[in-house]
Amino acid sequence: MTQTAENRILASPLAKRLAAEQSVDLSSIKGSGPHGRIVKADLAKSPSAPRVTHTPASLPAGEDVVKIPNNNIKKIVAQRLQESKQTVPHFYLTIECRIDALLGARKAINDAANGAYKISVNDFIIKACANALMAYPKANVSWTDEAILQYAHADISVAVSTENGLITPIVRQAENKGMRQISDEVKDLAGRAREGKLMPEEFQGGTFTVSNLGMYGIKEFGAIINPPQACILAVGAGEQKPFVEDGEVKIGTFMTCTLSVDHRAVDGAIGAEYLQVLKQYLENPVSMLV
Amino acid sequence: MTEQKFDIIIVGGGPGGYVAAIRSAQLGMKVALVESQHLGGICLNWGCIPTKALLRCSEINHLFNHADEFGFKVSGLEFNFKKIIERSRGVAKQLSGGVQHLLKKNKVTVFDGFGKLAGKGKLSVEKDGKKIADLGSPHIILATGARARALPELEPDGKLIWSYKEAMTPEALPKSLLVVGSGAIGIEFASFYRNMGAEVTVIEVLDRILPVEDEDISVFARKQFEKQGMKIITSAKVTKLDKGKDNVTAHIEAGGKTEKASFDRVIMAVGIVGNTEDIGLEKTKVKVDRGHIVTNEWSQTDEPGVFAIGDVTGPPWLAHKASHEGVICVERIKGLNDVHPLDVTNIPGCTYCMPQVASVGLTEKAAKKKGHKVKVGKFPFMANGKAIAMGEPEGLVKTIFDAKTGELLGAHMIGAEVTELIQGYVIAKTLETTEAELVHTVFPHPTLSEMMHESVLDAYGKVIHF
Numbered sequence: 156m157t158q159t160a161e162n163r164i165l166a167s168p169l170a171k172r173l174a175a176e177q178s179v180d181l182s183s184i185k186g187s188g189p190h191g192r193i194v195k196a197d198l199a200k201s202p203s204a205p206r207v208t209h210t211p212a213s214l215p216a217g218e219d220v221v222k223i224p225n226n227n228i229k230k231i232v233a234q235r236l237q238e239s240k241q242t243v244p245h246f247y248l249t250i251e252c253r254i255d256a257l258l259g260a261r262k263a264i265n266d267a268a269n270g271a272y273k274i275s276v277n278d279f280i281i282k283a284c285a286n287a288l289m290a291y292p293k294a295n296v297s298w299t300d301e302a303i304l305q306y307a308h309a310d311i312s313v314a315v316s317t318e319n320g321l322i323t324p325i326v327r328q329a330e331n332k333g334m335r336q337i338s339d340e341v342k343d344l345a346g347r348a349r350e351g352k353l354m355p356e357e358f359q360g361g362t363f364t365v366s367n368l369g370m371y372g373i374k375e376f377g378a379i380i381n382p383p384q385a386c387i388l389a390v391g392a393g394e395q396k397p398f399v400e401d402g403e404v405k406i407g408t409f410m411t412c413t414l415s416v417d418h419r420a421v422d423g424a425i426g427a428e429y430l431q432v433l434k435q436y437l438e439n440p441v442s443m444l445v
Numbered sequence: 446m447t448e449q450k451f452d453i454i455i456v457g458g459g460p461g462g463y464v465a466a467i468r469s470a471q472l473g474m475k476v477a478l479v480e481s482q483h484l485g486g487i488c489l490n491w492g493c494i495p496t497k498a499l500l501r502c503s504e505i506n507h508l509f510n511h512a513d514e515f516g517f518k519v520s521g522l523e524f525n526f527k528k529i530i531e532r533s534r535g536v537a538k539q540l541s542g543g544v545q546h547l548l549k550k551n552k553v554t555v556f557d558g559f560g561k562l563a564g565k566g567k568l569s570v571e572k573d574g575k576k577i578a579d580l581g582s583p584h585i586i587l588a589t590g591a592r593a594r595a596l597p598e599l600e601p602d603g604k605l606i607w608s609y610k611e612a613m614t615p616e617a618l619p620k621s622l623l624v625v626g627s628g629a630i631g632i633e634f635a636s637f638y639r640n641m642g643a644e645v646t647v648i649e650v651l652d653r654i655l656p657v658e659d660e661d662i663s664v665f666a667r668k669q670f671e672k673q674g675m676k677i678i679t680s681a682k683v684t685k686l687d688k689g690k691d692n693v694t695a696h697i698e699a700g701g702k703t704e705k706a707s708f709d710r711v712i713m714a715v716g717i718v719g720n721t722e723d724i725g726l727e728k729t730k731v732k733v734d735r736g737h738i739v740t741n742e743w744s745q746t747d748e749p750g751v752f753a754i755g756d757v758t759g760p761p762w763l764a765h766k767a768s769h770e771g772v773i774c775v776e777r778i779k780g781l782n783d784v785h786p787l788d789v790t791n792i793p794g795c796t797y798c799m800p801q802v803a804s805v806g807l808t809e810k811a812a813k814k815k816g817h818k819v820k821v822g823k824f825p826f827m828a829n830g831k832a833i834a835m836g837e838p839e840g841l842v843k844t845i846f847d848a849k850t851g852e853l854l855g856a857h858m859i860g861a862e863v864t865e866l867i868q869g870y871v872i873a874k875t876l877e878t879t880e881a882e883l884v885h886t887v888f889p890h891p892t893l894s895e896m897m898h899e900s901v902l903d904a905y906g907k908v909i910h911f
């Protein structure tokens with residue numbers, strides 16, 4: 156990216172105009188001019204430069220095409236995702252966690268509840284993320300030009316898919332909440348999210364997001380950061396597979412987690428250390444009691 | 446002879462070579478510069494500079510002759526032609542001395558002799574047929590320049606038929622003069638001699654004078670020159686020159702007919718060929734195409750370690766092109782970041798005749814040929830306050846934009862001081878400005894430069910004063 160300290164993209168007037176005309180995102184182009192300035196030739200060089208997906212004028216039209224109008228949520232989410240992917244320098248870290256102990260604990264808790272409540276794997280993950288953020292606060296941050304903002308609490312946004320689009324209600328101060336409270340809150344928030352009845356403060360804010368597609372059998376994926384947050388955890392499905400321990404082949408249940416990270420705020424090593432802490436909580440859920 | 450080792454060797458001390466030498470020294474290299482004649486090359490000694498000194502005198506003569514238009518009465522006006530020539534030589538000498546001083550200051554080792562490639566990374570230097578030094582370096586830059594092209598049957602003899610050297614050092618003003626070729630060099634001499642009072646005829650084989658300029662400029666220039674009493678014959682060819690005792694009879698072929706006409710002197714200005722002979726190219730992979738060394742965008746020849754810059758590499762034959770190529774070449778050799786190849790469409794060309802001509806970028810025809818849909822703006826000097834106040838109401842500023850992107854493709858000017866004005870468009874073009882930035886630029890009033898603004902406004906249908 157060709158940006159000065161003030162985040163100004165250096166580009167010649169002609170390059171700027173050509174980029175606008177061709178819907179090319181200047182921030183995705185490396186400038187070859189003096190001091191890395193983007194010049195006309197750089198645009199010519201990258202015909203495959205990432206394009207901003209404005210509605211192209213030449214979309215297929217006719218009777219075979221059904222128009223599904225976009226509601227406001229869809230439009231806002233689309234815009235924010237696009238902005239995030241274009242302006243936030245993402246990188247991705249993937250780790251595998253063995254969750255046999257977690258599944259065992261879940262079963263024990265749910266058996267004891269006798270139907271009064273039912274904790275999900277995702278509730279465990281939310282709690283583990285929150286505790287790990289408290290243990291390792293360098294990942295609980297946001298980037299601004301002046302400073303990196305580090306948060307005192309783990310407000311975990313939980314990605315919920317609704318008919319109207321993606322929405323991320325927040326479990327505030329999840330580090331201070333028990334598993335049952337987290338579970339109840341998520342159920343309530345997700346339910347009201349689907350009905351479109353959330354209050355703005357219930358989905359605006361948050362310091363870290365969890366997105367789980369494990370229930371669809373997705374093994375692993377990389378999520379788009381939810382700005383101004385710096386990290387989002389993408390959780391895949393638990394899968395049984397053989398592994399070797401103490402020279403013996405055993406069967407275990409493994410879950411893949413991928414952390415998308417805003418490199419401006421969180422470096423590779425910090426992201427990696429955070430994942431190690433998280434893995435420890437997920438693999439030894441009793442430690443969350445400490 | 447023991448070989449003297451350098452980081453870089455430059456052959457030729459013209460604006461290509463000496464500038465490359467100074468830049469190399471600035472970058473901490475140990476530099477050798479080999480020059481067989483005079484530092485400063487053609488430009489300082491036989492080109493740009495002495496001709497401008499002469500043209501200054503013809504401008505002054507022109508002004509004196511039009512003094513009454515400004516309310517002056519001048520009587521008994523005379524000029525000392527010998528002194529005019531001496532002044533021009535003095536200016537050249539002064540500047541050549543300046544170059545010597547600059548090279549010394551930058552600790553460039555100058556060898557006074559003729560350089561010749563002598564094997565990989567080696568150059569021998571000869572003076573009066575004797576070897577005076579063996580030099581070695583991984584980088585050798587050839588900046589040997591160019592000379593006037595000679596046509597068979599029309600070779601200059603230095604007395605009656607001149608090349609540019611004799612044309613700038615005549616003993617007396619000829620009464621009648623034939624200039625063969627209407628490029629920048631031919632037209633400058635034609636303008637000088639005409640404004641000094643000689644009868645001047647210009648013959649051009651193509652259908653217009655100043656053939657590399659935009660057609661509108663060629664047409665405008667021709668009208669002005671003819672108004673000044675110059676005779677111009679285009680689509681014509683001089684096939685033979687019969688030398689008399691103190692005159693020359695030219696056979697001029699035009700429209701299928703050949704006519705004879707007699708002139709005191711003839712100036713041959715029919716192009717340039719590179720100095721590629723006797724410099725040891727035969728034993729290298731260096732390619733020569735139609736008299737010029739072939740190079741890539743970084744001035745590399747096909748022989749590793751051998752580079753070429755300036756006039757010897759072909760058009761545009763301009764001093765500032767030579768210097769710029771030299772700087773880019775050595776910065777690239779040094780491995781600096783942020784070095785970019787020269788974009789020829791950003792190199793301005795100037796002709797210092799009266800009225801002056803200056804341009805940069807594509808002509809209207811060339812732009813259309815390249816497939817651009819264009820927007821063209823034109824503004825005449827006649828509509829500019831400063832031009833009228835100065836008594837210079839003849840001229841034109843033409844700009845060419847890409848209709849779709851607003852890219853400034855070319856600018857073409859004729860009129861007083863346009864050679865000083867063109868840099869405004871050159872900066873704009875180099876910075877890749879569009880019409881928008883030019884429209885929003887505030888030009889000072891009253892100046893000739895306001896026409897540069899108005900021309901842009903005209904291209905976009907917003908011209909104010911015309």
Ligand SMILES: Cc1cc2nc3c(=O)[nH]c(=O)nc-3n(C[C@H](O)[C@H](O)[C@H](O)COP(=O)(O)OP(=O)(O)OC[C@H]3O[C@@H](n4cnc5c(N)ncnc54)[C@H](O)[C@@H]3O)c2cc1C
Pocket residue numbers: 456457458459460461462479480481482483484485486487488489491492493494496558559560561588589590591609630720724754755756757762763764765766767795
């Ligand atoms: C009459 C006239 C007017 C001109 N007016 C202008 C103008 O107004 N503006 C403009 O930009 N350009 C002008 N030019 C063109 C300009 O002079 C050239 O473009 C410029 O000089 C090229 O520079 P160069 O360094 O490539 O070569 P040159 O200036 O030709 O220098 C080459 C040098 O190398 C030396 N040399 C050659 N071979 C050897 C060798 N083997 N060993 C050692 N030394 C060697 C020569 O003696 C010479 O000094 C004019 C030219 C002429 C003839």
